[in-house]
Amino acid sequence: MSRAFTLIELLVVVAIIGILAAVGVVAYNGYTRSAKVMSATSYHGHICKLIQSEATKCNLGTNNLSFTDDESRNWSLNCPITNTSTARDYFYRVVHSTFKNPFTGSSKGVVASPNIKTDGLNDSRYWGLVSLVPSGNNILIYTNVGRTDGDSSKGDIRECIAKVKD
Numbered sequence: 001m002s003r004a005f006t007l008i009e010l011l012v013v014v015a016i017i018g019i020l021a022a023v024g025v026v027a028y029n030g031y032t033r034s035a036k037v038m039s040a041t042s043y044h045g046h047i048c049k050l051i052q053s054e055a056t057k058c059n060l061g062t063n064n065l066s067f068t069d070d071e072s073r074n075w076s077l078n079c080p081i082t083n084t085s086t087a088r089d090y091f092y093r094v095v096h097s098t099f100k101n102p103f104t105g106s107s108k109g110v111v112a113s114p115n116i117k118t119d120g121l122n123d124s125r126y127w128g129l130v131s132l133v134p135s136g137n138n139i140l141i142y143t144n145v146g147r148t149d150g151d152s153s154k155g156d157i158r159e160c161i162a163k164v165k166d
Contacts, residue, residue: 030148033146033148034148035102036102036103036127036128036146037145037146037147037148037156039102040101040102040103040127040128040143040144040145040146041143041145041158043099043110043143044130044141044143044145044158044160045160046099047095047099047130047141047143048141048160048162050091050094050095050098051091051095051132051139051141051162051164052162052163052164054091054094055081055087055139055162055163055164055165058077058079058080058081059079059080059081059164059165059166061079061080063079064076064077064078064079065077065079065090067090067093067094067097069093069094069096069097070097071097073093075090075093075094076090077090080165080166081164081165081166082165083165084134084135084136084137084138084139084164084165085134087134087139087164087165088132088133088134088139091132091139092111092132095109095110095111095130095132096109096110096111097109099130101127101128101129102128103124103127103128103146104128110128110129110130110143111129111130111131111132112126112129112130112131113131114131115131115133115142116129116130116131116142116143116144116157117131117142117157117159121144122144122153122154122155122157123152123153123154123155124146124152124153124155126144126155127144127145127146127147127155128143128144128145128146129143129144130142130143130144131143137163137164137165137166138161138162138163138164138165139161139162139164140159140160140161141159141160141161141162142157142158142159143157143158143159144156144157145157145158
């Protein structure tokens with residue numbers, strides 16, 4: 001006598017596998033969304049520290065700052081810094097070539113030309129983007145780090161101020 005699975009037993013196994021797969025996909029999406037937000041929050045802090053430390057080094061009298069971007073173009077910033085708009089342009093290129101947007105999955109940079117905060121660039125199209133805004137002796141850094149709660153209409157904005165000019 002041959003022992004085989006009945007049709008009902010096979011259907012029960014298929015149903016259980018389907019339920020487990022559905023739960024796994026939902027959990028996976030939540031993990032990836034959370035990882036992208038954590039990544040954007042992390043590089044916001046790194047960008048703030050990078051700009052502040054490089055500006056401080058420049059203003060302490062070291063040689064001019066220089067950088068070769070991801071397209072092999074050379075950029076430089078004269079030291080000490082006398083103009084925050086010029087410093088912003090230099091750091092724009094550094095940040096654009098160094099940091100990648102975790103929400104797009106592409107190799108494009110993270111810097112947005114408009115001001116994310118004042119221009120209301122909050123929805124999911126702008127998640128992971130950074131604005132560098134010259135203001136007096138400082139560069140204001142705004143990052144739209146996205147959200148994990150499923151609301152794609154407005155991301156959370158992180159801010160920091162980097163003093164770049166004495």
